[in-house]
Structure formats: structure tokens, C-alpha cells
Amino acid sequence: MAASPFSSIRSTPKISAPAALVVPRRRSSVDLRSASANPLRVQIGGAAARTSRIRARIAASATPVMEEAAAGKESGSRVSTVVNVDLGNRSYPIYIGSSLLDEPDLLQRHVHGKRVLVVTNTTIAPLYLEKVTEALTHGNSNISVESVILPDGEKYKNMETLMKVFDKAVESRLDRRCTFVALGGGVIGDMCGFAAAAFLRGVNFIQIPTTLMAQVDSSVGGKTGINHPLGKNLIGAFYQPQCVLVDTDTLNTLPDRELASGIAEVVKYGLIRDAAFFEWQEKNMQALLARDPSALAYAIKRSCENKAEVVSLDEKESGLRATLNLGHTFGHAIETGVGYGQWLHGEAVAAGMVMAVDMSRRLGWIDDTIMNRVLNILQHAKLPIVPPETMTVEKFKNTMAVDKKVADGLLRLILLKGPLGSCVFTGDYDRKALDETLHAFCKN
Amino acid sequence: MAASPFSSIRSTPKISAPAALVVPRRRSSVDLRSASANPLRVQIGGAAARTSRIRARIAASATPVMEEAAAGKESGSRVSTVVNVDLGNRSYPIYIGSSLLDEPDLLQRHVHGKRVLVVTNTTIAPLYLEKVTEALTHGNSNISVESVILPDGEKYKNMETLMKVFDKAVESRLDRRCTFVALGGGVIGDMCGFAAAAFLRGVNFIQIPTTLMAQVDSSVGGKTGINHPLGKNLIGAFYQPQCVLVDTDTLNTLPDRELASGIAEVVKYGLIRDAAFFEWQEKNMQALLARDPSALAYAIKRSCENKAEVVSLDEKESGLRATLNLGHTFGHAIETGVGYGQWLHGEAVAAGMVMAVDMSRRLGWIDDTIMNRVLNILQHAKLPIVPPETMTVEKFKNTMAVDKKVADGLLRLILLKGPLGSCVFTGDYDRKALDETLHAFCKN
Ligand SMILES: NC(=O)c1ccc[n+]([C@@H]2O[C@H](COP(=O)([O-])OP(=O)(O)OC[C@H]3O[C@@H](n4cnc5c(N)ncnc54)[C@H](O)[C@@H]3O)[C@@H](O)[C@H]2O)c1
Ligand SMILES: NC(=O)c1ccc[n+]([C@@H]2O[C@H](COP(=O)([O-])OP(=O)(O)OC[C@H]3O[C@@H](n4cnc5c(N)ncnc54)[C@H](O)[C@@H]3O)[C@@H](O)[C@H]2O)c1
Ligand SMILES: [Zn+2]
Ligand SMILES: [Zn+2]
Numbered sequence: 001m002a003a004s005p006f007s008s009i010r011s012t013p014k015i016s017a018p019a020a021l022v023v024p025r026r027r028s029s030v031d032l033r034s035a036s037a038n039p040l041r042v043q044i045g046g047a048a049a050r051t052s053r054i055r056a057r058i059a060a061s062a063t064p065v066m067e068e069a070a071a072g073k074e075s076g077s078r079v080s081t082v083v084n085v086d087l088g089n090r091s092y093p094i095y096i097g098s099s100l101l102d103e104p105d106l107l108q109r110h111v112h113g114k115r116v117l118v119v120t121n122t123t124i125a126p127l128y129l130e131k132v133t134e135a136l137t138h139g140n141s142n143i144s145v146e147s148v149i150l151p152d153g154e155k156y157k158n159m160e161t162l163m164k165v166f167d168k169a170v171e172s173r174l175d176r177r178c179t180f181v182a183l184g185g186g187v188i189g190d191m192c193g194f195a196a197a198a199f200l201r202g203v204n205f206i207q208i209p210t211t212l213m214a215q216v217d218s219s220v221g222g223k224t225g226i227n228h229p230l231g232k233n234l235i236g237a238f239y240q241p242q243c244v245l246v247d248t249d250t251l252n253t254l255p256d257r258e259l260a261s262g263i264a265e266v267v268k269y270g271l272i273r274d275a276a277f278f279e280w281q282e283k284n285m286q287a288l289l290a291r292d293p294s295a296l297a298y299a300i301k302r303s304c305e306n307k308a309e310v311v312s313l314d315e316k317e318s319g320l321r322a323t324l325n326l327g328h329t330f331g332h333a334i335e336t337g338v339g340y341g342q343w344l345h346g347e348a349v350a351a352g353m354v355m356a357v358d359m360s361r362r363l364g365w366i367d368d369t370i371m372n373r374v375l376n377i378l379q380h381a382k383l384p385i386v387p388p389e390t391m392t393v394e395k396f397k398n399t400m401a402v403d404k405k406v407a408d409g410l411l412r413l414i415l416l417k418g419p420l421g422s423c424v425f426t427g428d429y430d431r432k433a434l435d436e437t438l439h440a441f442c443k444n
Numbered sequence: 445m446a447a448s449p450f451s452s453i454r455s456t457p458k459i460s461a462p463a464a465l466v467v468p469r470r471r472s473s474v475d476l477r478s479a480s481a482n483p484l485r486v487q488i489g490g491a492a493a494r495t496s497r498i499r500a501r502i503a504a505s506a507t508p509v510m511e512e513a514a515a516g517k518e519s520g521s522r523v524s525t526v527v528n529v530d531l532g533n534r535s536y537p538i539y540i541g542s543s544l545l546d547e548p549d550l551l552q553r554h555v556h557g558k559r560v561l562v563v564t565n566t567t568i569a570p571l572y573l574e575k576v577t578e579a580l581t582h583g584n585s586n587i588s589v590e591s592v593i594l595p596d597g598e599k600y601k602n603m604e605t606l607m608k609v610f611d612k613a614v615e616s617r618l619d620r621r622c623t624f625v626a627l628g629g630g631v632i633g634d635m636c637g638f639a640a641a642a643f644l645r646g647v648n649f650i651q652i653p654t655t656l657m658a659q660v661d662s663s664v665g666g667k668t669g670i671n672h673p674l675g676k677n678l679i680g681a682f683y684q685p686q687c688v689l690v691d692t693d694t695l696n697t698l699p700d701r702e703l704a705s706g707i708a709e710v711v712k713y714g715l716i717r718d719a720a721f722f723e724w725q726e727k728n729m730q731a732l733l734a735r736d737p738s739a740l741a742y743a744i745k746r747s748c749e750n751k752a753e754v755v756s757l758d759e760k761e762s763g764l765r766a767t768l769n770l771g772h773t774f775g776h777a778i779e780t781g782v783g784y785g786q787w788l789h790g791e792a793v794a795a796g797m798v799m800a801v802d803m804s805r806r807l808g809w810i811d812d813t814i815m816n817r818v819l820n821i822l823q824h825a826k827l828p829i830v831p832p833e834t835m836t837v838e839k840f841k842n843t844m845a846v847d848k849k850v851a852d853g854l855l856r857l858i859l860l861k862g863p864l865g866s867c868v869f870t871g872d873y874d875r876k877a878l879d880e881t882l883h884a885f886c887k888n
Contacts, residue, residue: 198669237641
């Protein structure tokens with residue numbers, strides 16, 4: 001037997017966790033009981049699935065592609081799984097594992113045509129561009145790779161930077177049978193995806209996400225786009241990639257704060273629809289923070305499965321998909337309040353989730369113990385559990401009033417309700433609870 | 445009985461043409477016999493339809509919506525038909541007729557939400573913006589209309605102008621339940637359509653085309669986009685409108701050259717797939733040039749039906765849709781050669797079609813009489829039948845070498861083959877014929 005991928009952390013008493021391939025494969029159950037009765041309320045419970053009423057097939061499933069590290073390789077922790085995102089003829093696989101960039105075939109089977117444009121940024125290019133180019137061309141001298149290296153940062157996620165991608169594509173005379181590859185975090189993925197959607201009205205597109213945030217969230221689901229000076233992600237397209245390749249090794253160079261930011265979204269999936277996953281995280285947070293490849297691969301796999309299931313059921317966000325925004329309405333107010341870039345997105349979401357859980361507790365919708373567990377897990381991940389001191393009740397209210405989820409003057413929120421792993425998206429709650437939460441978390 | 449819509453032109457001996465509602469409803473037959481045998485060759489013939497092999501349903505059909513001019517109205521020429529573009533859940537109607545902008549219900553039934561953004565330009569706004577605003581709001585005080593007036597011209601069909609549309613939409617705080625309305629020619633339609641596709645990843649969209657070119661071609665089929673400094677229409681989306689409203693009265697203010705430019709595309713539909721329509725045009729060209737509302741409505745209807753059928757069968761242009769480019773490869777070389785904006789698009793297409801027909805004749809694929817009929821009809825429409833003198837064989841070859849339809853070094857062309865109304869899209873032709881055609885039409 002190869003060394004257990006978890007051997008390094010088995011000594012920590014808290015962790016009894018099985019590795020990715022050992023964990024029995026499971027599917028989250030989805031319950032839309034109340035959806036038809038009240039369009040404002042979508043209940044996603046841990047109860048028995050009643051998916052027969054749901055047209056879209058749920059098919060986010062995990063299948064091992066490599067049973068064990070190839071003989072002769074050092075790493076005993078190489079684990080790879082495939083999550084399939086089921087969207088009819090736009091379905092695609094997410095490959096997850098260590099050293100996947102050393103498997104040229106995984107990428108090459110999804111390249112259309114002979115010409116590839118890699119879109120990346122000044123931080124990531126020196127780290128991974130050569131490796132990715134090698135993976136794309138290895139054993140295949142037919143393929144030619146161009147690249148465009150954009151400036152790094154959310155503030156460059158705009159039309160001007162997007163034009164640099166088009167300029168490069170046009171100057172290189174790329175035709176419809178080319179492939180765009182996004183190599184980077186969510187900013188690069190969103191921009192490259194939108195460029196691929198719009199260049200010649202749509203070309204082939206592959207995602208290689210290199211932040212945990214991108215691996216567990218932004219690379220899955222097909223939302224692409226750029227910011228407008230007056231608002232985030234206002235211009236874009238729903239556009240699905242041909243595949244997503246997650247090489248967990250890329251996380252080794254990721255700053256700690258960026259890693260933690262991604263973990264906030266991982267915690268979110270557990271809270272809104274996957275109690276077993278939340279429990280797994282409680283036991284394995286240390287392994288995640290230590291970047292144990294198997295723990296990361298498992299967390300990414302379960303996150304992608306959860307997101308893929310939700311997206312399959314509601315690609316264009318008519319209701320269910322909104323539940324992926326637990327903590328995001330409060331979080332968005334924090335991001336706006338402190339100025340974008342001060343707090344990372346996942347940090348704001350972490351504090352926002354605490355506020356949403358607090359409100360759910362005040363409404364009497366969840367057991368008190370859930371609050372403690374949320375606080376514990378986020379603190380363990382070194383994520384903030386309260387908004388910054390500069391946030392006032394007023395600031396929260398102002399931003400929340402213009403949230404996309406306001407309909408006919410009513411702010412709909414994602415709140416926990418029922419046992420761990422169940423939530424609702426609803427505008428039907430006591431306003432007093434919201435007020436109390438805001439006052440509890442703000443000095444004034 | 446109301447006065448015949450054709451009473452004013454019945455005296456002209458050439459015209460035996462029935463009005464739109466009198467012409468027996470017909471469907472073009474589509475034959476993809478050779479498509480599977482040779483992917484480079486798509487045959488569209490006038491022969492019996494063998495549509496059973498074709499997945500997409502052909503459903504471009506004409507249904508009268510207003511049998512007669514409403515009592516008490518002056519105009520006896522009001523004719524309205526609906527062409528349905530069948531694209532599954534993205535299907536939509538094209539309303540065609542005189543005074544349709546006086547029928548608020550036609551537009552209002554397709555408005556989603558309460559907020560509308562009309563996109564138009566400095567030439568069209570003074571002519572029709574008030575009328576359209578009235579049509580959108582008449583009897584419906586709930587609806588609020590904003591507008592953005594762009595500079596007029598193909599040279600403004602770019603990212604900078606597109607941003608003005610987004611700026612207006614964002615500043616007006618439009619949300620997902622808004623409707624964009626394109627009021628203008630193909631330039632406005634293409635830009636507004638792309639803006640609608642990308643704003644908040646897609647909002648509702650209505651086309652009110654005001655040039656014949658836009659009414660018979662660009663408003664149908666869902667191609668939207670803008671130009672890149674280095675090439676036309678390189679950035680865009682496939683995005684279908686909620687409806688297209690063609691009020692033939694808007695053509696009364698259109699310059700003669702622009703009208704003729706649109707007629708070139710009308711002639712094209714006859715040549716590639718609809719012999720009966722071509723024959724109708726031969727008899728009714730005078731009525732079209734005189735802007736007879738019924739003749740225009742019929743020509744627009746048949747054109748939209750033909751385009752809609754092709755688009756239903758091949759939305760993303762895998763083969764069949766390419767046949768809509770008869771004359772366009774030669775025409776594009778002319779537009780590039782003389783500089784964009786010197787020749788109108790339809791003018792270049794007219795000369796290009798003559799060249800394609802000449803080449804088909806040299807290949808022995810069509811009867812000699814077809815050439816004469818094409819020359820006659822285009823001359824009657826005052827369209828050019830030869831390229832400008834400045835065009836050389838060299839210039840043609842250079843532009844044609846980089847055409848989108850070049851695959852593996854082989855230039856595929858749309859050529860006529862068989863009886864009137866049949867064409868092929870093929871790279872399988874004698875190179876000598878192409879050379880002879882180029883030399884016949886160029887001084888050097
Ligand atoms: N499309 C969606 O569904 C979706 C979902 C969530 C977030 N997003 C978007 O994603 C963006 C945030 O993504 P993000 O958190 O990945 O931010 P990011 O893309 O800005 O990456 C964070 C930082 O890490 C650097 N980096 C990336 N990979 C690295 C690596 N392997 N090693 C070292 N440094 C690395 C980046 O250069 C950057 O400086 C936002 O624009 C947000 O709107 C989109
Ligand atoms: N999307 C497609 O499938 C498709 C197909 C063909 C052409 N196109 C695009 O369409 C554009 C050409 O369209 P076009 O020929 O309509 O040109 P256009 O939009 O520039 O209009 C021609 C001129 O007529 C003016 N005009 C429009 N309506 C008028 C009216 N009723 N009265 C007086 N003036 C009026 C315009 O302001 C403009 O000056 C090109 O950009 C081309 O790429 C797109
Ligand atoms: Zn998020
Ligand atoms: Zn054309």
C-alpha cells in the first residue's frame with residue numbers, strides 16, 4: 001500500500017478523516033418541497049431526495065481517474081477525481097488532483113483546432129505558464145500556443161483589459177477553431193471566459209483555476225464577465241468551458257489569505273446543503289490549511305459537486321442558484337463599505353455568513369449549536385467572524401437596499417432553517433430579526 | 445373590398461404580382477442530399493424536400509395578423525404578416541407590415557419588466573424615437589422608457605460606442621427585468637443586440653429594423669456584435685430577440701442607395717433557394733423601388749422566411765447557413781479593396797453575386813440564361829454589376845485568401861448549380877474557372 005495521504009495529519013486528534021477515495025461516494029439530496037407553493041422560498045434540505053419533479057438530471061458524480069500514484073513517482077498523495085457538470089450538450093468534466101499539469105492528455109483531449117491562446121497575469125505567468133504550455137504541446141508538435149499576460153488585480157477586470165485579449169487573438173489571426181485557456185484565479189477565469197464567449201461569437205474554452213476560490217467556485221457554473229466602473233460583474237455571458245483542470249499543486253504558491261478566502265466558500269456549501277461535508281471540514285480543517293493534497297482534492301471535489309448540482313438544476317439563476325449566495329448580501333455590503341480590495345471576497349463572505357446564521361438563530365429557525373460550530377470552523381480557518389468596525393447599520397442598509405435580490409422592495413435573503421445543511425431563500429422573515437442582527441454586529 | 449394594395453402599380457405591364465396575402469403560402473424545399481457524403485458541399489435545391497433527416501423543424505411560415513386595414517383608416521395598403529423563427533425555446537415572431545408602429549400592443553406584449561432602453565442613432569432618433577416611445581407607453585403608464593442616441597455610422601460600431609449603452613443602462617439602474625430595443629439599421633441592431641446579450645449576462649431584446657438591409661437580413665438570425673479595429677464583426681454573440689417589428693413605413697425616409705443595398709440581399713435569397721421568389725422580383729422590382737408597402741411587405745416576408753428556415757436548420761453556421769453568403773466573398777474583397785464605407789455592403793454583394801454567377805456558368809453548372817436574368821434584375825435595381833475599376837486580380841486574391849471560409853488552404857465558395865434557386869457551398873471546383881472570372885472582371 002502507498003503511504004496514506006493523511007499520514008502527516010493522522011496524529012492530530014481532531015482528524016479521523018478518510019482520504020478522498022475512501023470516503024463513500026454520496027450525493028446531496030435536494031428537496032424543492034416548498035418551491036412551487038411559494039416562489040420566494042426555496043428549501044434545500046438534507047431530507048430524502050424528491051428529484052422526480054425536477055427536470056434537469058443531477059449528475060455531479062465523482063469517478064476516480066487514477067487509482068493510485070503511478071509506480072516510480074514520489075508522491076503518494078496524488079489523487080484525481082472527475083466531477084461531471086451536467087448541462088445537456090454543454091456538459092463538461094472537472095478534473096481534480098495533484099500533478100494534473102503533468103498529464104498532457106487531460107488538457108489536449110479538450111483542445112479544439114491547433115491554436116491555443118493562454119490568458120494569464122503577471123503573477124501567475126512566471127509560476128505556471130511554461131508548465132501549461134508544455135502540457136498543451138507535449139508530444140503534439142501540431143499545437144501552437146500564444147499567450148497574453150494581463151496586469152494582476154480586480155481593478156483590471158474591465159473592458160480595457162478585455163480588449164487586450166481580443167487584440168492578441170485578432171493579431172494572431174485566430175479562427176473559430178481555436179481554444180482559449182484561462183490560467184489564474186477568478187479574475188482571469190471570468191475575463192478569459194467572457195472573451196472566449198464573444199470572440200467570433202464563441203470559441204472553445206478551458207479553465208485552469210489556480211486559486212482555491214476559483215477551483216471551488218468561480219470556474220464552475222459558466223458565469224463569466226467583467227466589471228463596469230459603477231458595479232461588479234455587470235457585463236458578461238453564461239458560457240461553459242470544455243473542461244476545468246484543477247491541479248491542487250498550484251495552491252502551494254497561493255498566499256495564506258487567498259487560501260482562507262476560498263475556504264469560506266467551501267464552508268458555505270456545507271452550510272447550505274451538505275451537512276456531512278461540513279462535518280468532514282470540522283475534522284479536516286488543519287489538513288486543508290496545511291495544503292494536504294488529498295484533503296484539498298476532497299474539499300474541491302465536494303464543493304464542485306455541490307455547485308454543479310445546483311447549477312444543473314438552475315443554470316440561469318431563477319431561484320435555487322441564489323442559495324449559493326449565503327452570507328453574500330451582508331458580505332457584499334462589507335466589500336462595498338470598506339472599499340473593494342481591502343477585504344478579500346471570502347473574508348467578507350465569512351463575516352456575512354456569521355450574520356446570516358445569527359439572524360436565522362434569532363428567527364428560531366436553527367439550533368443554537370449551529371452558530372457555535374460556524375464560529376469555530378471559521379476561526380480555525382483564520383477567517384473574520386465579525387464585520388470591520390467601520391461598518392455601521394446605515395452602511396449595511398444602504399447597500400442591501402440595492403441588492404440584486406430585492407424584488408418589489410422586499411430583500412430576499414439566504415437563511416439557514418432546519419437541521420445543519422438546510423437553507424431557504426426567502427423574503428418572508430420578521431424584519432426585527434434583521435435589525436437585531438445588524439445592531440448586534442455594528443457599533444452604531 | 446378595400447382598394448387593392450397594388451392598384452397604383454397594376455398599370456405597369458411588367459407587374460402581374462399578387463399582394464402578400466394573395467400569394468399562396470409556400471415553403472421552400474430543402475435538400476441536404478450531398479451534405480453527409482461530402483462535408484464541404486451542401487446542396488440546397490428546389491427539388492422535393494427530404495427534411496426527415498433534418499432534426500430542426502422548419503417552421504418559417506406566414507400568418508396574417510390583420511386581415512384588412514381597420515375600418516376608418518385611410519391606408520388601403522396596410523398588410524401585416526408574421527414570420528415565426530423556430531429556434532425551440534428561443535423562437536420569436538417577425539411582424540411585417542405598414543403602420544405597425546401604430547399598434548402599441550405588438551411591441552408591448554414583448555416587453556419584459558417595466559423599464560425599456562431604446563438604442564438608436566442621431567439620424568433615426570429625430571425621425572422615429574418619439575413614435576416608438578409612444579408605442580411602448582401608449583395606454584400603459586407603468587412603462588418607463590430611456591434612450592441612448594449613438595453617433596451614426598459603421599465606424600462607430602465598436603467597443604467605445606458599446607460602452608455608452610452599458611453606461612446608460614447602469615446609470616439608469618436597469619435590472620435583469622428590463623428590455624433593450626434596437627431602433628435603426630444593421631449597425632444599431634448588431635450593437636444593441638450584443639449589449640442586450642452581455643448586460644447582466646443577458647436581458648430581453650426587441651428589434652425595430654429601419655433599413656431594408658436590417659429588415660431582410662441583419663435583424664433575423666441572432667448574430668450580434670461589433671467590429672475590432674482589425675476586422676468586422678469579430679466580437680459578439682448569438683442572441684435572439686423577443687420579437688422583430690418591421691414597419692415598412694420607416695423605409696419612406698431611407699435614401700435610395702440604402703434601399704437598393706437591401707434589395708441585393710433580397711435577390712440573393714431568390715438565387716440561392718427560392719426560384720419563385722426570384723421570378724416574383726423580376727415582375728415587381730418597380731414596385732419595390734417605388735416603395736409600394738405591399739410589395740415591400742411581401743419581399744421582406746419571403747426574405748425573412750428564407751433566412752429563418754436556414755437559421756433554424758443551422759443556427760451556429762456549421763454549413764448550410766454559409767449559403768447566405770452568396771456573392772459575399774467577392775463582395776467582401778471589394779469592400780476591403782475600396783475601403784469600407786465607399787461602397788455600401790449590398791452594392792458590393794451585387795457585383796460579387798454577378799462574379800459568383802459568372803464562375804458557376806464557366807463551370808458549366810448553370811444555364812446561360814440565368815446570368816442574363818441576374819444582370820437584368822440588378823441593373824433594374826440600379827445596383828452595380830461589376831467591381832470598381834480599381835480592383836485587381838491581386839487584390840481579390842489577397843482578401844479571399846484570408847476569408848473565414850478557407851479551410852485547410854481551400855477556399856470554399858457559394859456557387860449556383862442546377863436550376864434557378866439551387867446552390868452549393870463547396871471547395872470542390874476547377875481553380876481555372878475562378879481565375880477566368882477574376883480576369884474577366886478586372887483590368888489587371
Ligand atoms: N464566475 C463566478 O461564478 C465567480 C464566483 C466567485 C467569484 N468570482 C470572481 O472571481 C474573482 C475573485 O477570484 P480570486 O479570489 O481567485 O481572485 P484573483 O483572481 O484576483 O486571485 C487572487 C490573487 O492570487 C494570485 N494567484 C492566483 N493563483 C495563484 C497561485 N497559484 N499562486 C500564487 N498566486 C496566485 C492572483 O494573481 C491574485 O493576485 C472576483 O472577480 C469575483 O467576481 C466569480
Ligand atoms: N447580424 C447580421 O446577421 C447582419 C447581416 C447583414 C449585415 N449586418 C450588419 O449591418 C450593418 C449594415 O446595416 P445597414 O445596411 O442597415 O446600415 P446602417 O445601420 O449603417 O444604416 C444605413 C444608414 O441609414 C440610416 N437609416 C437607417 N434607417 C433609416 C431610415 N428609416 N430613414 C433614414 N435613414 C435611415 C442609418 O442611420 C445609416 O446612416 C453592418 O454593420 C453589417 O455588418 C449584420
Ligand atoms: Zn462568493
Ligand atoms: Zn450581406
